[in-house]
Amino acid sequence: MMRGKIVAAFGRHFEVLVENGERWRCVTRGKRIDFACGDEVEVETTSEHHGIILKAFPRRSLLHRSDAFREKLLAANVTQIMIVVATEPGFSDELISRCLCAAEDQRLTARIVLNKIDVTEGLAKARERLRMFTALGYEVIEIAAHVDASPLMTRLRDETTVLVGQSGMGKSTLTNALVPDANAATREISAVLDTGKHTTTTTRLYPLACGGALIDSPGVQAFGLAHLDQDALAAGFVEFRPFLGHCRFRDCRHDAEPGCALTDAVSAGRISARRFNHYRQLRGEIEYAKRQSQGW
Numbered sequence: 001m002m003r004g005k006i007v008a009a010f011g012r013h014f015e016v017l018v019e020n021g022e023r024w025r026c027v028t029r030g031k032r033i034d035f036a037c038g039d040e041v042e043v044e045t046t047s048e049h050h051g052i053i054l055k056a057f058p059r060r061s062l063l064h065r066s067d068a069f070r071e072k073l074l075a076a077n078v079t080q081i082m083i084v085v086a087t088e089p090g091f092s093d094e095l096i097s098r099c100l101c102a103a104e105d106q107r108l109t110a111r112i113v114l115n116k117i118d119v120t121e122g123l124a125k126a127r128e129r130l131r132m133f134t135a136l137g138y139e140v141i142e143i144a145a146h147v148d149a150s151p152l153m154t155r156l157r158d159e160t161t162v163l164v165g166q167s168g169m170g171k172s173t174l175t176n177a178l179v180p181d182a183n184a185a186t187r188e189i190s191a192v193l194d195t196g197k198h199t200t201t202t203t204r205l206y207p208l209a210c211g212g213a214l215i216d217s218p219g220v221q222a223f224g225l226a227h228l229d230q231d232a233l234a235a236g237f238v239e240f241r242p243f244l245g246h247c248r249f250r251d252c253r254h255d256a257e258p259g260c261a262l263t264d265a266v267s268a269g270r271i272s273a274r275r276f277n278h279y280r281q282l283r284g285e286i287e288y289a290k291r292q293s294q295g296w
Protein backbone atom coordinates (compact mmCIF):
# COMPACT_ATOMS: atom_id res chain seq x y z
CA MET A 1 0.00 0.00 0.00
CA MET A 2 1.30 3.43 -0.91
CA ARG A 3 0.20 7.01 -0.89
CA GLY A 4 -0.13 9.11 -4.01
CA LYS A 5 -1.91 11.97 -5.71
CA ILE A 6 -4.28 11.73 -8.65
CA VAL A 7 -2.74 13.87 -11.37
CA ALA A 8 -5.05 12.94 -14.23
CA ALA A 9 -8.61 11.68 -14.53
CA PHE A 10 -9.73 9.89 -17.70
CA GLY A 11 -13.30 8.95 -16.91
CA ARG A 12 -12.88 5.53 -15.33
CA HIS A 13 -9.08 5.55 -15.17
CA PHE A 14 -6.70 7.68 -13.21
CA GLU A 15 -3.03 8.49 -13.29
CA VAL A 16 -1.56 8.53 -9.80
CA LEU A 17 1.78 10.06 -8.91
CA VAL A 18 2.95 7.66 -6.23
CA GLU A 19 5.19 8.73 -3.33
CA ASN A 20 8.09 6.72 -4.83
CA GLY A 21 7.99 9.01 -7.87
CA GLU A 22 6.36 6.53 -10.25
CA ARG A 23 3.23 7.23 -12.24
CA TRP A 24 0.70 4.43 -12.09
CA ARG A 25 -2.35 3.84 -14.17
CA CYS A 26 -5.11 3.08 -11.70
CA VAL A 27 -8.66 1.85 -11.61
CA THR A 28 -11.16 1.99 -8.79
CA ARG A 29 -12.92 -0.85 -7.04
CA GLY A 30 -16.57 0.01 -7.19
CA LYS A 31 -18.72 1.16 -10.05
CA ARG A 32 -19.04 4.68 -8.74
CA ILE A 33 -16.31 7.15 -9.56
CA ASP A 34 -15.65 8.72 -6.18
CA PHE A 35 -12.29 10.23 -7.00
CA ALA A 36 -11.09 13.36 -8.70
CA CYS A 37 -7.93 14.94 -10.00
CA GLY A 38 -6.08 16.38 -7.01
CA ASP A 39 -7.17 13.68 -4.58
CA GLU A 40 -4.63 12.31 -2.13
CA VAL A 41 -5.16 8.57 -2.28
CA GLU A 42 -4.03 5.21 -1.03
CA VAL A 43 -3.11 2.81 -3.83
CA GLU A 44 -2.17 -0.83 -4.09
CA THR A 45 -0.14 -2.23 -6.96
CA THR A 46 -1.66 -4.84 -9.29
CA SER A 47 1.19 -5.09 -11.82
CA GLU A 48 4.13 -2.91 -12.78
CA HIS A 49 2.97 0.73 -12.94
CA HIS A 50 -0.64 -0.34 -12.51
CA GLY A 51 -2.75 -0.19 -9.42
CA ILE A 52 -6.04 0.15 -7.74
CA ILE A 53 -7.22 3.14 -5.72
CA LEU A 54 -8.35 2.04 -2.28
CA LYS A 55 -9.45 5.31 -0.72
CA ALA A 56 -9.09 9.06 -0.75
CA PHE A 57 -7.83 10.97 2.29
CA PRO A 58 -10.03 13.76 3.65
CA ARG A 59 -10.29 16.64 1.20
CA ARG A 60 -9.70 20.31 1.73
CA SER A 61 -12.24 21.04 -0.99
CA LEU A 62 -14.22 19.30 -3.69
CA LEU A 63 -15.67 20.78 -6.83
CA HIS A 64 -18.47 18.88 -8.47
CA ARG A 65 -21.20 19.38 -10.97
CA SER A 66 -24.53 17.63 -10.71
CA ASP A 67 -28.04 17.63 -12.07
CA ALA A 68 -31.05 15.51 -11.15
CA PHE A 69 -29.50 12.44 -12.78
CA ARG A 70 -25.75 12.64 -12.74
CA GLU A 71 -22.88 13.83 -10.66
CA LYS A 72 -19.34 14.51 -11.83
CA LEU A 73 -16.35 15.25 -9.63
CA LEU A 74 -14.21 17.98 -11.15
CA ALA A 75 -11.24 18.49 -8.87
CA ALA A 76 -10.26 17.92 -5.26
CA ASN A 77 -8.09 19.91 -2.85
CA VAL A 78 -7.93 23.04 -4.97
CA THR A 79 -7.61 26.39 -3.19
CA GLN A 80 -8.49 28.62 -6.12
CA ILE A 81 -10.71 28.59 -9.18
CA MET A 82 -10.02 30.68 -12.24
CA ILE A 83 -13.00 31.01 -14.52
CA VAL A 84 -11.68 31.51 -18.03
CA VAL A 85 -13.73 33.52 -20.54
CA ALA A 86 -12.64 35.19 -23.77
CA THR A 87 -13.43 38.00 -26.16
CA GLU A 88 -14.46 35.28 -28.62
CA PRO A 89 -16.36 32.96 -28.85
CA GLY A 90 -19.11 34.49 -26.70
CA PHE A 91 -19.46 33.35 -23.10
CA SER A 92 -22.32 32.85 -20.68
CA ASP A 93 -22.43 35.06 -17.59
CA GLU A 94 -24.83 32.57 -16.02
CA LEU A 95 -22.12 29.92 -16.20
CA ILE A 96 -19.82 32.34 -14.36
CA SER A 97 -22.39 32.75 -11.59
CA ARG A 98 -22.62 28.96 -11.31
CA CYS A 99 -18.85 28.54 -11.02
CA LEU A 100 -18.67 31.36 -8.46
CA CYS A 101 -21.38 29.72 -6.40
CA ALA A 102 -19.51 26.40 -6.42
CA ALA A 103 -16.35 28.25 -5.38
CA GLU A 104 -18.07 30.17 -2.57
CA ASP A 105 -19.62 26.96 -1.26
CA GLN A 106 -16.16 25.41 -0.96
CA ARG A 107 -14.59 28.65 0.33
CA LEU A 108 -12.17 28.94 -2.58
CA THR A 109 -10.63 32.08 -3.95
CA ALA A 110 -12.38 32.81 -7.24
CA ARG A 111 -11.02 34.94 -10.04
CA ILE A 112 -12.16 35.55 -13.59
CA VAL A 113 -9.67 35.52 -16.45
CA LEU A 114 -10.64 37.44 -19.57
CA ASN A 115 -8.46 35.88 -22.28
CA LYS A 116 -7.79 36.84 -25.93
CA ILE A 117 -7.70 40.59 -25.31
CA ASP A 118 -5.63 40.77 -28.52
CA VAL A 119 -8.97 40.18 -30.31
CA THR A 120 -10.07 43.76 -29.88
CA GLU A 121 -13.48 43.50 -31.60
CA GLY A 122 -15.09 41.61 -28.74
CA LEU A 123 -13.25 43.39 -25.95
CA ALA A 124 -15.69 46.18 -25.04
CA LYS A 125 -18.63 43.79 -24.99
CA ALA A 126 -16.77 41.24 -22.86
CA ARG A 127 -15.74 43.92 -20.35
CA GLU A 128 -19.30 45.16 -20.17
CA ARG A 129 -20.56 41.64 -19.38
CA LEU A 130 -17.99 41.23 -16.63
CA ARG A 131 -18.69 44.56 -14.92
CA MET A 132 -21.39 42.93 -12.80
CA PHE A 133 -18.81 40.57 -11.28
CA THR A 134 -16.17 43.23 -10.75
CA ALA A 135 -18.78 45.23 -8.85
CA LEU A 136 -19.17 42.26 -6.48
CA GLY A 137 -15.46 42.33 -5.71
CA TYR A 138 -14.26 39.51 -7.96
CA GLU A 139 -10.99 40.22 -9.66
CA VAL A 140 -10.98 40.12 -13.46
CA ILE A 141 -7.55 39.57 -14.96
CA GLU A 142 -7.19 40.53 -18.61
CA ILE A 143 -4.74 38.52 -20.61
CA ALA A 144 -3.69 37.26 -24.04
CA ALA A 145 -2.39 33.74 -23.50
CA HIS A 146 -0.70 33.84 -26.91
CA VAL A 147 1.22 36.98 -26.04
CA ASP A 148 1.95 36.95 -22.29
CA ALA A 149 0.39 34.89 -19.51
CA SER A 150 2.76 36.16 -16.82
CA PRO A 151 0.19 38.47 -15.11
CA LEU A 152 -1.33 35.28 -13.74
CA MET A 153 1.89 34.04 -12.18
CA THR A 154 1.72 36.04 -8.94
CA ARG A 155 -1.83 34.76 -8.32
CA LEU A 156 -0.85 31.13 -8.87
CA ARG A 157 2.09 30.92 -6.48
CA ASP A 158 1.54 28.33 -3.73
CA GLU A 159 -2.10 27.83 -4.73
CA THR A 160 -3.71 24.81 -6.31
CA THR A 161 -5.69 26.44 -9.08
CA VAL A 162 -8.23 24.86 -11.40
CA LEU A 163 -9.03 26.48 -14.74
CA VAL A 164 -12.68 26.08 -15.66
CA GLY A 165 -14.79 27.48 -18.45
CA GLN A 166 -16.52 26.85 -21.72
CA SER A 167 -14.75 25.12 -24.57
CA GLY A 168 -12.51 27.29 -26.74
CA MET A 169 -11.79 29.98 -24.12
CA GLY A 170 -8.09 29.12 -24.00
CA LYS A 171 -7.61 27.11 -20.79
CA SER A 172 -5.12 24.74 -22.39
CA THR A 173 -3.34 27.55 -24.21
CA LEU A 174 -2.92 29.26 -20.82
CA THR A 175 -1.70 26.01 -19.29
CA ASN A 176 0.96 25.66 -21.98
CA ALA A 177 2.03 29.26 -21.45
CA LEU A 178 2.35 28.77 -17.69
CA VAL A 179 3.79 25.24 -17.62
CA PRO A 180 6.61 25.02 -20.16
CA ASP A 181 6.51 21.22 -20.58
CA ALA A 182 2.75 20.76 -20.28
CA ASN A 183 2.08 19.96 -23.94
CA ALA A 184 -1.65 20.26 -23.44
CA ALA A 185 -3.57 19.83 -26.69
CA THR A 186 -5.18 23.02 -27.92
CA ARG A 187 -7.58 23.49 -30.78
CA GLU A 188 -4.89 23.92 -33.49
CA ILE A 189 -3.02 20.78 -32.50
CA SER A 190 -6.11 18.64 -32.42
CA ALA A 191 -7.79 20.31 -35.42
CA VAL A 192 -7.57 17.12 -37.48
CA LEU A 193 -9.46 15.14 -34.88
CA ASP A 194 -11.71 17.98 -33.88
CA THR A 195 -15.34 17.02 -33.58
CA GLY A 196 -16.19 20.66 -33.04
CA LYS A 197 -16.72 20.23 -29.32
CA HIS A 198 -14.11 19.86 -26.61
CA THR A 199 -10.42 19.69 -27.30
CA THR A 200 -9.45 18.70 -23.77
CA THR A 201 -11.01 15.47 -22.51
CA THR A 202 -8.81 14.80 -19.47
CA THR A 203 -8.52 16.79 -16.27
CA ARG A 204 -4.81 17.06 -15.52
CA LEU A 205 -2.72 18.56 -12.74
CA TYR A 206 0.64 20.21 -13.46
CA PRO A 207 3.07 21.25 -10.71
CA LEU A 208 4.20 24.87 -11.05
CA ALA A 209 7.83 25.91 -10.82
CA CYS A 210 6.81 28.84 -8.57
CA GLY A 211 5.10 26.48 -6.10
CA GLY A 212 1.55 25.22 -6.26
CA ALA A 213 -0.19 23.48 -9.13
CA LEU A 214 -2.43 24.17 -12.08
CA ILE A 215 -5.29 21.94 -13.21
CA ASP A 216 -6.57 22.11 -16.79
CA SER A 217 -10.07 20.73 -17.29
CA PRO A 218 -12.35 19.96 -20.24
CA GLY A 219 -14.72 22.73 -21.35
CA VAL A 220 -18.08 22.78 -19.60
CA GLN A 221 -21.40 23.74 -21.14
CA ALA A 222 -23.59 23.04 -18.14
CA PHE A 223 -22.62 23.47 -14.51
CA GLY A 224 -25.39 22.06 -12.37
CA LEU A 225 -25.40 22.55 -8.61
CA ALA A 226 -28.12 20.09 -7.68
CA HIS A 227 -26.04 18.89 -4.72
CA LEU A 228 -26.33 22.24 -2.92
CA ASP A 229 -29.17 22.91 -0.53
CA GLN A 230 -31.19 26.10 -0.91
CA ASP A 231 -29.37 27.93 1.90
CA ALA A 232 -25.96 27.12 0.44
CA LEU A 233 -27.16 28.28 -2.96
CA ALA A 234 -28.34 31.66 -1.69
CA ALA A 235 -25.14 32.12 0.33
CA GLY A 236 -23.15 31.34 -2.83
CA PHE A 237 -24.31 34.69 -4.19
CA VAL A 238 -22.10 36.91 -2.06
CA GLU A 239 -24.20 40.04 -2.43
CA PHE A 240 -27.25 38.22 -1.02
CA ARG A 241 -25.59 37.53 2.31
CA PRO A 242 -26.47 40.80 4.10
CA PHE A 243 -30.16 40.16 3.31
CA LEU A 244 -30.37 36.50 4.23
CA GLY A 245 -32.38 35.84 7.38
CA HIS A 246 -34.27 39.13 7.05
CA CYS A 247 -37.33 37.90 5.15
CA ARG A 248 -40.71 38.08 6.86
CA PHE A 249 -41.17 34.31 6.62
CA ARG A 250 -38.48 32.03 7.94
CA ASP A 251 -39.02 29.53 5.10
CA CYS A 252 -39.17 32.24 2.41
CA ARG A 253 -38.45 30.88 -1.10
CA HIS A 254 -37.51 34.41 -2.19
CA ASP A 255 -40.09 34.20 -4.93
CA ALA A 256 -43.42 36.02 -4.57
CA GLU A 257 -43.63 36.14 -0.77
CA PRO A 258 -44.44 39.51 0.81
CA GLY A 259 -41.66 41.01 2.88
CA CYS A 260 -38.89 39.12 1.07
CA ALA A 261 -35.62 40.90 1.81
CA LEU A 262 -34.04 39.60 -1.40
CA THR A 263 -36.75 40.60 -3.87
CA ASP A 264 -36.99 43.97 -2.06
CA ALA A 265 -33.25 44.41 -2.55
CA VAL A 266 -33.67 43.65 -6.25
CA SER A 267 -36.46 46.26 -6.51
CA ALA A 268 -34.26 48.78 -4.70
CA GLY A 269 -31.41 48.12 -7.13
CA ARG A 270 -29.16 46.72 -4.42
CA ILE A 271 -29.02 43.29 -6.05
CA SER A 272 -28.70 43.03 -9.83
CA ALA A 273 -31.80 41.62 -11.50
CA ARG A 274 -29.56 39.59 -13.78
CA ARG A 275 -27.83 37.87 -10.89
CA PHE A 276 -31.18 37.28 -9.24
CA ASN A 277 -32.33 35.53 -12.43
CA HIS A 278 -29.25 33.31 -12.30
CA TYR A 279 -30.19 32.46 -8.74
CA ARG A 280 -33.81 31.65 -9.65
CA GLN A 281 -32.71 29.37 -12.46
CA LEU A 282 -30.47 27.43 -10.07
CA ARG A 283 -33.12 27.32 -7.36
CA GLY A 284 -35.55 25.76 -9.84
CA GLU A 285 -33.00 23.13 -10.84
CA ILE A 286 -32.32 22.20 -7.23
CA GLU A 287 -36.06 21.89 -6.51
CA TYR A 288 -36.48 19.70 -9.57
CA ALA A 289 -33.57 17.44 -8.57
CA LYS A 290 -35.05 17.09 -5.09
CA ARG A 291 -38.45 16.11 -6.47
CA GLN A 292 -36.80 13.54 -8.74
CA SER A 293 -34.85 11.99 -5.90
CA GLN A 294 -37.99 11.77 -3.77
CA GLY A 295 -39.90 10.23 -6.66
CA TRP A 296 -42.61 12.92 -6.94
Ligand SMILES: Nc1nc2c(ncn2[C@@H]2O[C@H](COP(=O)(O)OP(=O)(O)OP(=O)(O)O)[C@@H](O)[C@H]2O)c(=O)[nH]1
Pocket residue numbers: 115116117118119143144145146147165166167168169170171172173174185186187188197198199200201217218219220
Ligand atom coordinates in the same frame (compact mmCIF):
# COMPACT_ATOMS: atom_id res chain seq x y z
N1 LIG B 1 -6.26 35.32 -30.42
C1 LIG B 1 -6.08 34.52 -29.40
N2 LIG B 1 -6.42 33.24 -29.49
C2 LIG B 1 -6.23 32.45 -28.41
C3 LIG B 1 -5.69 32.95 -27.21
N3 LIG B 1 -5.65 31.95 -26.31
C4 LIG B 1 -6.14 30.87 -26.95
N4 LIG B 1 -6.50 31.16 -28.21
C5 LIG B 1 -7.06 30.25 -29.20
O1 LIG B 1 -8.33 29.79 -28.79
C6 LIG B 1 -8.58 28.46 -29.26
C7 LIG B 1 -9.02 27.57 -28.13
O2 LIG B 1 -7.97 27.42 -27.20
P1 LIG B 1 -7.84 26.17 -26.23
O3 LIG B 1 -6.70 26.47 -25.33
O4 LIG B 1 -7.85 24.90 -26.98
O5 LIG B 1 -9.24 26.32 -25.42
P2 LIG B 1 -9.77 25.45 -24.19
O6 LIG B 1 -10.44 26.40 -23.27
O7 LIG B 1 -8.68 24.62 -23.63
O8 LIG B 1 -10.89 24.53 -24.87
P3 LIG B 1 -11.41 23.07 -24.41
O9 LIG B 1 -10.24 22.20 -24.15
O10 LIG B 1 -12.26 22.58 -25.55
O11 LIG B 1 -12.23 23.31 -23.17
C8 LIG B 1 -7.26 28.02 -29.89
O12 LIG B 1 -7.38 28.15 -31.28
C9 LIG B 1 -6.25 28.98 -29.31
O13 LIG B 1 -5.14 29.19 -30.16
C10 LIG B 1 -5.31 34.34 -27.15
O14 LIG B 1 -4.84 34.88 -26.15
N5 LIG B 1 -5.55 35.06 -28.27
Ligand SMILES: [Mg+2]
Pocket residue numbers: 171172173185186199200217218219
Ligand atom coordinates in the same frame (compact mmCIF):
# COMPACT_ATOMS: atom_id res chain seq x y z
MG1 LIG C 1 -8.47 22.63 -23.36
Ligand SMILES: [Zn+2]
Pocket residue numbers: 247252253254255257259260261262263
Ligand atom coordinates in the same frame (compact mmCIF):
# COMPACT_ATOMS: atom_id res chain seq x y z
ZN1 LIG D 1 -37.09 35.95 0.86
